[in-house]
Amino acid sequence: MPYQVLIHVSGEEAIAGEVEELPKSTDTLVTFTNARRREGKEIHYVDSRTVKIIWPMDKISFIEVLGDGEADEIVSFVRE
Numbered sequence: 001m002p003y004q005v006l007i008h009v010s011g012e013e014a015i016a017g018e019v020e021e022l023p024k025s026t027d028t029l030v031t032f033t034n035a036r037r038r039e040g041k042e043i044h045y046v047d048s049r050t051v052k053i054i055w056p057m058d059k060i061s062f063i064e065v066l067g068d069g070e071a072d073e074i075v076s077f078v079r080e
Contacts, residue, residue, distance in 0.1 A: 005032065006064040007055065014038050014064075017053070022065065029054050030063070 002018040007030070009015060017032035031054045037043055046053065 002033070004066040006038065006066065007032065008061040008063070009055065010059055010061050015043060016040075023057065023063070028057055030057060030060065031055075 002020055003022060005017055005019055007015045007017060014037075015035055016038050017035045019030065019032045023030045031052055033052050035043060035046055035050065035053050042048060
């Protein structure tokens with residue numbers, strides 16, 4: 001199950017993507033797929049045919065792991 005992430009690259013805008021597994025503290029690279037800007041637009045410096053991006057961890061400030069959206073589907077009953 002891939003994780004939805006926001007990757008914050010030093011000096012750049014955050015990049016949204018998916019990773020198969022979360023990086024470990026010993027990893028020096030992170031590989032992610034479906035790279036796009038936060039709004040879903042293409043990244044201007046990445047070729048549109050790119051399938052995977054491998055980024056060195058020393059260029060990444062931090063990584064946010066996003067929820068899978070299941071919380072939006074929870075039905076709750078409210079008494080009015």
